[in-house]
Amino acid sequence: MHLKLTRIMIELAITRKLHGAGGAINLNLDVRIGTGDFVTVYGPSGAGKTSVLRMLAGLLTPNDGRIVCDRQIWFDKSKDINLRPQFRNLGMVFQEYSLFPNMTVQGNLEFALQKDQPKSRIDELLQLIELEQLRDKKPALLSGGQKQRVALARALVRQPNLLLLDEPLSALDTAMQIKLQDYILRVHRQYNLTTLMVSHDLNEVIKMSKRVLILEDGIIKKDGPPLEVLPLDNLKPFITGGLSR
Numbered sequence: 252m253h254l255k256l257t258r259i260m261i262e263l264a265i266t267r268k269l270h271g272a273g274g275a276i277n278l279n280l281d282v283r284i285g286t287g288d289f290v291t292v293y294g295p296s297g298a299g300k301t302s303v304l305r306m307l308a309g310l311l312t313p314n315d316g317r318i319v320c321d322r323q324i325w326f327d328k329s330k331d332i333n334l335r336p337q338f339r340n341l342g343m344v345f346q347e348y349s350l351f352p353n354m355t356v357q358g359n360l361e362f363a364l365q366k367d368q369p370k371s372r373i374d375e376l377l378q379l380i381e382l383e384q385l386r387d388k389k390p391a392l393l394s395g396g397q398k399q400r401v402a403l404a405r406a407l408v409r410q411p412n413l414l415l416l417d418e419p420l421s422a423l424d425t426a427m428q429i430k431l432q433d434y435i436l437r438v439h440r441q442y443n444l445t446t447l448m449v450s451h452d453l454n455e456v457i458k459m460s461k462r463v464l465i466l467e468d469g470i471i472k473k474d475g476p477p478l479e480v481l482p483l484d485n486l487k488p489f490i491t492g493g494l495s496r
């Protein structure tokens with residue numbers, strides 16, 4: 252039998268009590284994500300999806316457990332380890348663009364560059380995400396889709412091991428969403444970048460990811476390929492492009 256061996260990028264075994272408007276939920280996860288995988292977290296509002304990303308990023312502390320990324324311990328309650336966010340090698344893009352308004356596109360990217368990193372990384376990203384024409388523009392002059400492309404490029408400046416995407420396209424119109432999905436897939440493939448995305452959009456989940464974690468009330472209820480685990484009755488009639496597999 253042929254076994255495909257994938258190196259593990261993320262080991263996440265954590266618990267965290269959350270207090271929402273509808274009462275408390277206990278987030279309780281035990282999941283491994285392989286290097287170069289594209290995984291989506293899908294589930295109802297308040298299930299804990301954003302909290303999962305925030306714990307990976309070091310912005311929310313688990314009550315217990317362990318987070319290991321590329322064999323580096325980011326969090327281990329039993330050993331009292333909790334790596335600060337700036338030392339976790341990941342990139343993040345959220346729904347809000349959060350660019351510096353007084354800096355150009357180039358300036359926003361340079362700001363993310365570490366001292367010892369070559370500036371050629373920025374040129375490479377401007378080219379890959381087709382932002383060269385916009386490099387001297389300030390965010391106020393850009394469309395929502397362009398701003399989100401800059402946010403994506405900025406998240407990649409430090410060559411992260413892991414890309415976290417929290418509904419990054421939900422503020423954009425459908426045509427722009429489809430374009431941006433393609434940019435995200437392009438960088439995912441170019442860098443074999445392990446990517447974890449929160450999305451509410453079934454079409455997007457099917458197009459983008461190989462694996463879906465369905466999160467309900469803080470628990471992974473299903474884990475598998477999109478077409479096997481998603482509630483497809485809710486699907487819009489038109490599915491666009493995507494990963495061929």
Ligand SMILES: Nc1ncnc2c1ncn2[C@@H]1O[C@H](COP(=O)(O)OP(=O)(O)OP(=O)(O)O)[C@@H](O)[C@H]1O
Nearest residue numbers: 268269270271272295296297298299300301302303
């Ligand atoms: N720091 C925190 N401490 C305690 N509870 C929190 C904290 N942050 C969020 N919560 C609560 O945890 C619950 C889950 O929130 P979270 O944002 O992770 O859900 P979500 O699945 O991403 O929801 P949505 O799809 O609406 O964004 C919510 O009820 C929220 O109020």
